[in-house]
Amino acid sequence: MKIIDGKTLAENLRKNIANEVKQYSRPPGLAVLLVGDDQASQVYVRNKSRACVEVGFYSDQIHKSANITQEELLSEVQRLNENNNIDGILVQLPLPSHIDANEIIEAIIPEKDVDGFSSENVGKLSLNKPFISPCTPKGVIKMLDSIKCDLRGKDCVIIGASNIVGRPMAMEFLNAGATVQVCHKETKDIKQKTKSADIIVAAAGVANLVNSEWVKEGAVIIDVGINRLEDGSMTGDVDFDDVKDTVSAISPVPGGVGPMTIAVLLENTLTAYQAKL
Numbered sequence: 001m002k003i004i005d006g007k008t009l010a011e012n013l014r015k016n017i018a019n020e021v022k023q024y025s026r027p028p029g030l031a032v033l034l035v036g037d038d039q040a041s042q043v044y045v046r047n048k049s050r051a052c053v054e055v056g057f058y059s060d061q062i063h064k065s066a067n068i069t070q071e072e073l074l075s076e077v078q079r080l081n082e083n084n085n086i087d088g089i090l091v092q093l094p095l096p097s098h099i100d101a102n103e104i105i106e107a108i109i110p111e112k113d114v115d116g117f118s119s120e121n122v123g124k125l126s127l128n129k130p131f132i133s134p135c136t137p138k139g140v141i142k143m144l145d146s147i148k149c150d151l152r153g154k155d156c157v158i159i160g161a162s163n164i165v166g167r168p169m170a171m172e173f174l175n176a177g178a179t180v181q182v183c184h185k186e187t188k189d190i191k192q193k194t195k196s197a198d199i200i201v202a203a204a205g206v207a208n209l210v211n212s213e214w215v216k217e218g219a220v221i222i223d224v225g226i227n228r229l230e231d232g233s234m235t236g237d238v239d240f241d242d243v244k245d246t247v248s249a250i251s252p253v254p255g256g257v258g259p260m261t262i263a264v265l266l267e268n269t270l271t272a273y274q275a276k277l
Contacts, residue, residue: 004252005252006139010260011263017263021056027058029087029273030059032049033091035073037066058085067096070100074107087269088113088265090114091108105117115134116134117134134168135261136264138268139264140201143256151173153178153179154178155181156173156201157182157201158182160203166182169203191213202238203224206227208242210223210243212246220249222251223237226258236252
């Protein structure tokens with residue numbers, strides 16, 4: 001069994017980005033907008049800003065109070081759209097309940113939408129003409145490439161149909177020539193579907209949901225889940241110890257998809273910067 005080491009892959013990707021940035025006169029700029037005091041979001045934003053500095057980017061961290069109005073947040077996005085030193089804009093989700101997250105995401109111009117969540121960027125991905133693709137699914141493809149996993153003709157099952165992971169992941173697999181099933185809370189007998197899959201991407205947000213009974217011999221699993229247990233430890237959507245003797249390769253939690261997502265965010269920012277040049 002292979003462990004798909006997202007941490008090392010991400011380090012290598014960041015090194016390559018840092019080397020590329022050295023040739024430019026102005027550093028690529030990423031603005032991260034954080035609204036409110038969600039602790040997990042603060043940790044993510046800190047990690048993203050640190051990664052920016054590490055590769056030689058300019059990082060602008062903007063923290064707004066939880067009671068900011070929709071209009072105020074939209075004008076903040078507009079200000080960043082017009083700022084020539086900012087190449088990428090990221091709004092850290094989730095946003096407070098009184099803010100319409102979709103409207104905020106759509107307000108970011110597609111050229112600066114480094115999360116790849118705007119209708120235009122998702123549309124381009126679905127037409128197999130990607131410009132900036134959502135970070136986590138793009139990172140998953142890189143992880144599968146790293147173990148020389150040829151996706152053509154493979155049966156892929158995704159557990160979870162979110163706009164952030166499940167839906168764009170399905171498009172990435174389709175574009176790579178795979179056959180895709182997306183399972184969600186309305187799906188009947190998910191276990192039967194995963195049992196026949198060559199590749200499973202678990203992105204349901206349910207701790208240890210997938211066990212050895214869900215997996216066929218030799219399958220590859222990418223675990224996108226990040227779940228905090230009561231003792232403070234972190235686990236994925238896959239029961240790692242239970243499936244490890246069945247699968248041919250698996251990504252761990254932590255140290256798998258998480259570091260790759262941040263590295264791909266930096267790559268997307270570089271893509272946006274280069275497109276502007």
